[in-house]
Structures are given as C-alpha cells and as structure tokens.
Amino acid sequence: MHDPVLDTLLRPFDDGLIDWPTTPALFLRARYGAALSSVERTRLICEQSFKPEHDRLEQAGFSLRAATDTARYPLVIVLPPRQREEYRALLARAVERAEPGGIVLACVSNLEGAKTVESDLKALCGNVTSLSKNKCRAFWATTDAINADQVSLWRTLDAPRPILDGRFQSRPGLFAWDRIDAGSERLVAHLPALSGHGADLGGGYGYLSDEVLRRYPEVRLDLYEAEQRAVELAELNLKAYGERIACRWHDVTKGIDGPYDFIVSNPPFHAGRADQPKLGQAFIRSAAAALKPGGSLYMVANRHLPYEAGLKAAFKSVSLLHEDRDYKVYRGIK
Template sequence: MDPRSQVLLRQMALFGGKILLAGLPADDLLGRLPAASGWSWHAGEQQQLVSRFGDERCRFATEAPEAPFEAGVLFLPKSRELAEFLLQSLAARLDGGLLYLVGEKRAGIERAAKHLALYGKPSKLDSARHCQLWQVRIERPPQVPALTNVARRFTLELADGPLHIVSLPGVFSHGRLDAGSALLLGQLDDLPEGRLLDFGCGAGIIGCALKRRYPHSELLLQDVDAFALESSRLTLAANGLHGQLIGADGIDAAPKELAAIISNPPFHQGVHTDYRATERLLTQATQHLRPRGELRLVANTFLQYPSLIEAHVGPCTVLDEGQGFRVYRAKRS
C-alpha cells in the first residue's frame, strides 16, 4: 500500500464518513474506507481503481465531483500551482468542514501545508513512512476557482503563423515551450498523411502544429493526465482546430493503423522518475502503426532509446540535435 495511504490509516477513526480522496493512489484505500469516494486525474490509476471498486466510487476529471462530502483529503501533487488550485477547490466546498493534506516530505509537504493557513489554523496530525498528514478546519472558505482563470496563455510564432497555447497547472512545461518540444517542432516535415497521434500531448503544442501542417489528417492527442487533456482541448479551441482526445496510460490504448506517432514522451511520475511509458511506446509502436508508418520522437541524448527503436520499429536516424535532446525517426519495417 502507498505510504501516504498508510499514514491515513494510522488515523482511520477520522475517515469513516463521506470523505473525498483527491489524487488518491491506486491501492486498497477505497476498500478500507467504504464510505469514501475518489477523484483522480491520472487515467492509469483511475483505470485500476475502477476495475477494483467500480466507476461510481471514483471520478476522472479536472473538477471535484458534485456529490456532497463531509471532508476532503488531498494527496499532494508534484506541481505547487496545481496543489494550490486543488486545495482551493476542496476548501470552497467545505465551509466549517475538515480538509486534510497528505504527502511525502521529499515532495514538499511542509511547504504546501503553509497554504492551508489561508482557510483556517492548520495542524500536523502525523508523521510516518517519510510522509506527513495535516488538517485544517475551513473557517474562511474561498470562492470556487475557475480552471481557465489559473491557465497560462502564450503564443508561439511559427513559420505558418502564431499558435496560441493554453497551459494549465500540473501540465508538463507549464506556461512555456520546453527545449525538447521546440526541437521537435522544427522536424515535422514529410510525415505520412493519415491518422497522426500526439502521444503525451501535454498542452497540445505538437498536436496543434501537426493539425495545421496536415489539415486533412485525423489528429489524436493522448495523455494520462486530465489537466493535460483539458489543456489540449483549450489549445485546440484557441486555434480553431479539431482533434480527438484520449485519456489513457500507455500506447496500449491507442488505435491501430496510425500513419505516424509523434511524441515528446513523459518520463516522470510524481516526484519519481519513470521511463516505463516511453519504453512501452518504443517496444509496442509497430502494433499501432500501419505498414511503413512512422515513429518520430524527441528525447534526452543520455537515454538509450536508439537501440530500442532499432530492435522494435526499424532503422533509426537522428533528424536534429541540440540542448541535450535528439529527434529520432524510424519507419515500421
């Protein structure tokens, strides 16, 4: 069981009622707290929770469920701005109620707990398993925050015109163009026409550039994170473009017969580094590419991806390199 869940269960008497567990891990916590419900924005964890407890116990969304709850628990996310948005969202629904914050010390739980003072007088209830549990009774409930009000908007001046980006808290490279995506944007020529998948779409930068470059191709944008998917939806709308959003953890959920998979793949999960999603992409890409379909991705130069690409997709070439990144290209053999 996740150590954060273990800390909660040390104080199990506090959590017997209608508790909303926000950002909960995919463990047995819902099973141990039968009156609790979950709110997840991670598609992989949501899928595991639904398979065990049913979709009525956990919601996948960027907004809290409408059903009333007596208290809320936020499992501290990696992003400070996302944590502040989520705390405000929960506190707005808990006038006079209790809000709990749990997280790892290495994730900055003590710093995040200071934000609870906006709503009342916080207190630390427990410290164990390298985690802490904090509590505050909501004496000063805030207004329900609008997600679009906490978005960062910026414009990229591309060769075919300005591209307007809407980035939400918690999304990769929030509010700016990262070096890897910048390199990949310069290497989108000569892709085959057909279904194009932006894998790990984030704020939708690559996907929108693709749709403008190849307007007759069907665009699919996939990400594990609900806030990333909403960012991509807003970015598409800001540019008058259309694409299909897929919320899923891993390439397994992608359609077959893709003309190309284009990706600046993620390799972080919370505060921990995790390359499994990218490694699955490289080893399983041919199951989703049509014959002569293409894989094109950008990655840090220190990652040993070319050998995986050559073993599972086809001959790998480097299209560009800079600032510690390389753009790789391979066609299904």
C-alpha cells in the same frame, strides 16, 4: 506496491485520531495502493484526472466522480500535487467541498515540501493537527472558521489562461504549462513532410499537434493524453481544425488505436522526482503496434535516456535525425 504517502495518509484512522464518517468521504487526486485495499469501497468517492490512476481505482471497485460535482462532504481527503499553484487551488477546493465543521485531510512526502503544504492548509482553516511517519506528513484541519477570502483567492490559481501571447490556453500543473517545451521544439524542427492519418502520443495542451496540423493541411491527427486537465485544453486549443483532430483521454502504455501512417511523440519520462524510462519504452511499443507497415514514429527524448535498444527491437530501421547536448530526435520505420 508500498506507497508511504498512502500509508501515512490512513494512519490517523488507524490511530483513532479521525473517524470515518457515516456517509462517504471525497478523495481528491486519489490513487490506489496496498493501503487502500482494506478500506471499504463505500467509504470513498474518488476524483482523479490522470487516466492510469483513474483506471486503477475503478478496477479496484471505488466510485469516481467528475470534477464538476459540487456536493459537500463531511470529510475531504486530498493528495496535493507538486506544483504550487495547482496544489493551492486543490486545497482551496477541498475546503469548499467540505461541509461546515467537516475535516480536510492531506498527506505529502517530506521530500515534496510537506511542512509548506501543511502551512498552506493552516492559512485556509486556521487550525492544523499533524503526524509524521514513513518520511511523510499527514495533516488535517476542521472547517469551522475558514479564511473565505484566502479560499476564494487560491481557488482560481490553476485556472486556464492564455500563454505565448494568446496562442494557447494552458494552466499550472501541466507539463511545460507556460512555455513551449524545448524537446517538442526540436522535434518540430526536424520533422519531414507528413501526410495521412497520424497520432500525437502524450500531446499535452496541444503544441505539437498544432504545429503538425498547421504545417500539413491534409493531415488528420489523434491526440492521446493521460491527463484530463490537459485534454480539455487541447480540445480548446485545436478546435479550429475541426474534424481533422480528435483528442482522447487515454493511457498510451495500454496500447492505442490505429493503424496510423505516422506518429509523433515527446513521451513523459519521469514520475515525481524519479526518471521512469519505462514510460517512454511503453510509448515506443504502443506506437510500433499501431503503425501501418512502412509507417514512421518521430520521437524526441532527453539524450541520457536508454531508448535506442527499445527502438531497434520495435522497428525495422531506426535513424537519428538530430542530436545535441540535451536531446535526440529519432525516426523508427515499421
């Protein structure tokens, strides 16, 4: 698919403004697209904590590394995320991972605040060159004279920290990272008594799983989450439940294990600025396939999302457990 950010990111190489180094470059928050199809696989070592993008890169033949790797590179490429503390920490890490005199290259859509992110890279490195194309901005800096104090300050901006009076550990960049999401709260308030082996699809840092495990002591639960940064925190937040919980870094849209007695979910419904109801619809199909006959899906969704037809197609019966001006809570029985 056409990806204007990726297209613009590679433009400095096409225009001869940056040369590919003779050793691999590091690509932070990498993602695959048509623009990368012509790039030699040996030129990049990629890092991606979001499972669908991680898997696409792997299937395309790119090497992936763990976030704990501390090697340094002549060129570090980064696609900054939207959340400010998270992207500043990622920029600081990109500068740290670059060799002295190396290059840090980033690209951001104009709609996502490209000029602001460019200014932040300048604050770290003191020099920036940029070009604009496809309503995006690619910008790069050398690491000859970095602001070490600023790098050190920003490097910890997305570090895990206690939230909700210490009940959970979370970090910037995760969905509803510093609060209890209102949709999940609605779902918890309308759950019946649960028993057996269940799953939490899109479990985030673990709020919904914690509520289920705390309320129903006989329940065992598998938490599925596509963002590895969230899975690590869910494991920490739920470790007191021991063998009753298993946290899995997994793309739910590709199907899940089972069979389960019940499934709970507050599925994601957007990517970037755009609503993506197909994500929730894929969650519904995966849940239906993984439930035992007679098992139930309990799901909350923003009321404007078109999920009723998908639920009725996937389940024997569907009921509306709660409805208000913002949310609907459904039960689907297989």
